[in-house]
Amino acid sequence: MRIKAGFQITYDCPAPTPMLLMLNVHPDRQGHLEAPDTIRIDRDVRLSSYVDAFGNLCSRVVLPQGCSVIAADFIAHDSGAPDPVLLNAPASRIEDLPDDVIVFLLGSRYCETDTLSDLAWSLFGNIPPGWALVQAIVDYTHDRIAFGYAHARATKSAWQANEEQRGVCRDYANLAITLCRCMNIPARYCTGYLGDIGIAPVDAPMDFSAWFEAYLDGGWRTFDARHNTPRIGRILMARGRDATDAAITTAFGPALLQGFVVKTDEL
Structure with a gap:
């Protein structure tokens, strides 16, 4: 199965605002992509990336004053099978x-x-x-x-x-x-x-x-x-551990969410 997915998120910042993004596909699924899910920003900014303590691919950016559009799109391969159900799976001591x-x-x-x-x-x-x-x-x-x-x-x-x-x-x-x-x-x-x-x-x-x-x-x-x-x-x-560690965006300053679109479609 091929799945076309992506997002477009718009922020309006009253002043330059540092942000942390977790908007890439997890490294465990990167091998299933037909091409890299490169994050695009419609402003002249520098994006740097690192892998955090939980194995997530994170990006750092300073959004300038005004509106910025953050986006990505990609095609992923999937088995097409539903989540496995293992009724006899035991807990570990x-x-x-x-x-x-x-x-x-x-x-x-x-x-x-x-x-x-x-x-x-x-x-x-x-x-x-x-x-x-x-x-x-x-x-x-x-x-x-x-x-x-x-x-x-x-x-x-x-x-x-x-x-x-x-x-x-x-x-x-x-x-x-x-x-x-x-x-x-x-x-x-x-x-x-x-x-x-x-x-x-x-x-x-x-x-x-x-x-x-x-x-x-x-x-x-x-x-x-x-x-x-x-x-x-x-x-x-x-x-x-919880929603703190996997927040899709974290702003270190005021940033007004102006637009949010996510798409996931089977091809």
Whole structure:
């Protein structure tokens, strides 16, 4: 399967503003691209790149005063298969986890494991650790939160999403991640492209999506608490402990979002 994807984001800056971008396809998926997903900016600026501690490809730029359009487009190859479902995948004992996985058991900016631990154990303490436990957490999160773009808030944490019972895809991911960690299952946040491939078209503007991965049976497995069904054609951009580590843009100063278009289409 070939997928044509890309974005166009417009910012209006009242003064030169440094920005951090995570808008490239993740290095794990770069080999699936027909050509590099080069970021373009319609201003005379210098863009530099580096790979962060979570393996994400990041770019640094100073946007000048006024409007700047950031864009990229590419064609990616995909297997066309839905997310794998491994019903018998067991959880690992904490003492057997690889060193680089341990960090995904800890609390983080949006994932307050200490606050939600009692709730998690009361809800899921009788479920054997493994795929069924993670799926129970996904089911709870999917049913607990009502989706709506009007409910988006950059400061919303997993505990707040659980209390308010509304949010966007990042809130579903952060809550499910937190509950997994409370139950001693490592979980990490993911963001990227997810189009309407294999499902009925959705009458809503395309957006980047957030999902998560849980560490089961010695590997990272994909789960999606917002959609709660295996999907086709995910194109990963970034991973991290929570939404902080995988923010698509971070402005170090005032920057007004003036336009936001994301496209993901099967060719």
